[in-house]
Amino acid sequence: MALYTVADxxxxxxxxxxxFIPYDDNGGSLVAVAGDDFALLASDTRLSTGFSxxxxxxxxxxxxSDTTVLGCAGCWCDxxxxxxxxxxxxQMYLHEHQRPMSTPAVAQMLSTLLYYxxxxxxxxxxxxxxxxxxxxxxxxxxxxxxxxxxxxxxASGSAGALLLPFLDNQIGYNNMENVTPEPVGIPKAMQxxxxxxxxxxxxxxxxxxxxxxxxxxxDGIQEEKFALRRD
Amino acid sequence: xxxxxPTRMPRSGANVVVTDRLVVLNIAVLIEVGEGAVVxxxxxxKNKMMEHPNMAWMTSGDSYSSARFWHSGPAPGTVYNFxxxxxxxxxxxxxxxxxxxxxxxxxxxxxxxxxxxxxxDILTSYGSxxxxxxxxxxxxxxxxxxxxxxxxxxxYQFLKDVIQQKILEEECLDDGFSLKPKALHxxxxxxxxxxxxxxxxxxxxxxxxxxxxxxxxxxxxxxxGTAYVDRHIATGRGAYLALPLMxxxxxxxxxxxxxEAHELLFRCLKxxxxxxxxxxxxxxxxxxxxxxxxxxxxLMVEQNWESAHMISCYYSVDEDHSLLTVLTSxxxxxxxx
Numbered sequence: 001m002a003l004y005t006v007a008d009x010x011x012x013x014x015x016x017x018x019x020f021i022p023y024d025d026n027g028g029s030l031v032a033v034a035g036d037d038f039a040l041l042a043s044d045t046r047l048s049t050g051f052s053x054x055x056x057x058x059x060x061x062x063x064x065s066d067t068t069v070l071g072c073a074g075c076w077c078d079x080x081x082x083x084x085x086x087x088x089x090x091q092m093y094l095h096e097h098q099r100p101m102s103t104p105a106v107a108q109m110l111s112t113l114l115y116y117x118x119x120x121x122x123x124x125x126x127x128x129x130x131x132x133x134x135x136x137x138x139x140x141x142x143x144x145x146x147x148x149x150x151x152x153x154x155a156s157g158s159a160g161a162l163l164l165p166f167l168d169n170q171i172g173y174n175n176m177e178n179v180t181p182e183p184v185g186i187p188k189a190m191q192x193x194x195x196x197x198x199x200x201x202x203x204x205x206x207x208x209x210x211x212x213x214x215x216x217x218x219d220g221i222q223e224e225k226f227a228l229r230r231d
Numbered sequence: 232x233x234x235x236x237p238t239r240m241p242r243s244g245a246n247v248v249v250t251d252r253l254v255v256l257n258i259a260v261l262i263e264v265g266e267g268a269v270v271x272x273x274x275x276x277k278n279k280m281m282e283h284p285n286m287a288w289m290t291s292g293d294s295y296s297s298a299r300f301w302h303s304g305p306a307p308g309t310v311y312n313f314x315x316x317x318x319x320x321x322x323x324x325x326x327x328x329x330x331x332x333x334x335x336x337x338x339x340x341x342x343x344x345x346x347x348x349x350x351x352d353i354l355t356s357y358g359s360x361x362x363x364x365x366x367x368x369x370x371x372x373x374x375x376x377x378x379x380x381x382x383x384x385x386x387y388q389f390l391k392d393v394i395q396q397k398i399l400e401e402e403c404l405d406d407g408f409s410l411k412p413k414a415l416h417x418x419x420x421x422x423x424x425x426x427x428x429x430x431x432x433x434x435x436x437x438x439x440x441x442x443x444x445x446x447x448x449x450x451x452x453x454x455x456g457t458a459y460v461d462r463h464i465a466t467g468r469g470a471y472l473a474l475p476l477m478x479x480x481x482x483x484x485x486x487x488x489x490x491e492a493h494e495l496l497f498r499c500l501k502x503x504x505x506x507x508x509x510x511x512x513x514x515x516x517x518x519x520x521x522x523x524x525x526x527x528x529x530l531m532v533e534q535n536w537e538s539a540h541m542i543s544c545y546y547s548v549d550e551d552h553s554l555l556t557v558l559t560s561x562x563x564x565x566x567x568x
Binding site for chain 2 (some may be wrong): 018019020022023024026047049052054055057058075076077080081120
């Protein structure tokens with residue numbers, strides 16, 4: 001027979017305490033593709049928590065300059081804060097140097113900002129896309145604590161693991177035989193990106209509703225919307 | 232404020248750490264009176280400081296305490312208290328995590344053609360106990376903004392005071408400008424996020440509604456600073472019970488009139504009252520259009536219990552039946568008591 005100690009008994013006394021968790025997983029997925037003279041960045045527009053959807057129309061892309069766009073998925077309150085700090089720091093740079101920050105410079109600064117919070121991190125998956133100083137498309141991929149690398153294409157966020165193998169195959173030409181790899185252009189990249197999201201929305205409940213695609217070229221940033229399943 | 236737990240009071244050297252600033256004083260007094268002495272309150276500390284204004288910072292140690300390593304530094308075997316720092320606060324006491332105490336339930340908001348409406352019932356609870364039955368949870372901020380609040384009622388009252396002070400100060404400027412809904416929404420996200428980052432959250436969900444540049448605005452902020460904007464928002468249990476109804480209505484009729492918006496909210500409140508045990512039939516309704524703000528209520532949820540008798544087990548006592556028959560459900564009799 002179990003004996004209750006005073007300590008055991010006391011744990012059942014008093015009001016139930018609700019633990020405070022400073023993070024939330026609000027889901028969302030990102031895909032970025034870098035071409036010779038363009039970069040694409042897309043996010044889905046579903047913002048969720050647990051089994052409920054906060055809103056179906058939340059773009060997770062932040063236009064930082066004419067050549068740089070940031071995509072954030074994960075803990076939305078951290079994403080909002082991080083993007084805000086990044087925007088402020090870019091403005092300070094603009095006033096100090098009389099020119100906007102280049103995408104590689106923003107990329108380094110983002111890593112620094114993330115690592116600054118190494119022991120209370122921004123719980124965010126980031127993708128940074130834009131044009132570098134030479135006008136070439138570039139994509140940077142991050143982990144939440146600031147480790148980063150420049151890549152040709154990348155998928156991140158809640159359906160990152162679902163999206164990436166498809167990109168590996170279709171853009172990276174992985175596991176393909178008798179095919180000559182050729183650089184991807186905007187129309188093909190757009191098609192691959194949309195197909196990837198359609199498939200991801202079938203399997204990941206945190207991805208869906210629609211996607212926003214930013215097309216970054218030397219002529220500016222175009223935005224396109226594409227519908228996904230809404231269930 | 233750091234909540235203190237009585238069982239965590241140190242046995243000896245009981246210098247009560249009251250605020251950041253007093254930590255410095257405590258160290259000084261401890262040096263003078265020795266580690267074993269008990270200084271209970273700020274008055275004691277201040278008196279000691281007054282008596283020995285110059286010597287309080289220096290000691291050569293005595294039989295009760297070792298000499299400090301350096302000026303106001305730690306004694307051997309003790310931790311250095313950084314003046315005003317976090318280490319000083321947590322030397323003796325750990326923080327008790329706080330949760331919501333007196334809580335309000337769901338808040339609902341919809342945007343319609345030319346305005347927004349926000350509603351919440353007027354109940355606040357202690358857990359599952361319906362505690363206070365006349366607590367307004369919608370706020371008329373100014374002629375551009377209305378606000379609805381759920382979660383901890385004390386935290387809401389605190390923020391309400393801060394917001395009212397902001398509005399007052401702005402009115403005193405008398406420059407013809409007034410706070411706009413997007414600005415308040417954005418400000419709230421920062422307040423909530425900063426509190427959560429200190430692990431001292433304001434345990435609330437807010438819905439901010441208003442008109443900005445002639446367009447209806449409806450935004451949500453929660454206790455960690457998650458923020459979004461939509462044409463319909465429901466918090467608490469409303470997110471499960473009311474939001475699907477609101478989405479269905481908006482999808483089928485994206486340009487609701489004010490009357491339709493009100494009817495939608497009444498229907499949502501009714502569903503909540505029938506199915507959410509922590510809801511209440513009395514509620515307030517705030518409506519904002521370019522004509523101004525109205526906060527109506529307490530209003531009453533329309534209710535109809537005529538079909539209740541068709542639910543088996545609904546009666547607890549019935550004079551015509553024995554207890555066992557009354558407790559018989561569609562799935563067979565309940566185990567005998």
